[in-house]
Amino acid sequence: MSKKVDPVGKPLIIRYKGLYDYDGLYKFMADWFQKQRYRWWEKRYKDKVYSPLGNEIELDWVAEKEVTEFVKYHVTIAFHTFDSKEVDVTINGKTMKRMTGRIQINFKVEVELDWQDQYKEGKFKQLLFKIYKDIIARWDLETGHYDPLTYQVMDLMTQVKKYLGIQTSESAYPTMV
Numbered sequence: 253m254s255k256k257v258d259p260v261g262k263p264l265i266i267r268y269k270g271l272y273d274y275d276g277l278y279k280f281m282a283d284w285f286q287k288q289r290y291r292w293w294e295k296r297y298k299d300k301v302y303s304p305l306g307n308e309i310e311l312d313w314v315a316e317k318e319v320t321e322f323v324k325y326h327v328t329i330a331f332h333t334f335d336s337k338e339v340d341v342t343i344n345g346k347t348m349k350r351m352t353g354r355i356q357i358n359f360k361v362e363v364e365l366d367w368q369d370q371y372k373e374g375k376f377k378q379l380l381f382k383i384y385k386d387i388i389a390r391w392d393l394e395t396g397h398y399d400p401l402t403y404q405v406m407d408l409m410t411q412v413k414k415y416l417g418i419q420t421s422e423s424a425y426p427t428m429v
Contacts, residue, residue, distance in 0.1 A: 256362045259398035264359035274351040290315040306337035323365040328360040339377050361405050363397050
């Protein structure tokens with residue numbers, strides 16, 4: 253019986269080609285997770301010379317937040333850069349280091365139910381868990397956890413797009429605090 257629910261059901265992806273501040277993006281997203289009170293860590297960091305055009309960098313982040321004794325949020329972010337190399341750029345009269353190339357950022361959102369395994373032992377507890385998840389708390393889980401987490405991550409995506417300069421107008425998704 254699966255205890256993790258993907259409320260989005262499809263991949264959330266940002267793709268960008270051009271000049272970007274990789275270190276600044278890294279710090280911006282790490283700060284966002286800290287402000288939202290997530291525990292996050294790097295699961296994988298891989299930097300390899302891919303072609304004469306530049307390096308290929310793969311970076312996976314895992315973030316989790318214990319919301320209640322029953323519900324835990326999981327956000328997984330996979331960065332993948334192609335043909336990336338560091339270049340010097342003059343911005344407002346100052347020389348700065350920036351990355352150039354392609355970047356793809358994948359977001360995966362999951363809500364884990366019964367993360368403390370209170371309903372793991374015994375057939376009766378498993379039946380109670382299934383009834384609670386599918387019948388009793390279905391509406392509460394959708395409106396109280398699935399939707400807010402989805403909008404929260406979509407807000408992060410909007411902020412990342414603004415940071416990269418892809419999007420300049422407001423998003424259709426409300427800002428979550």
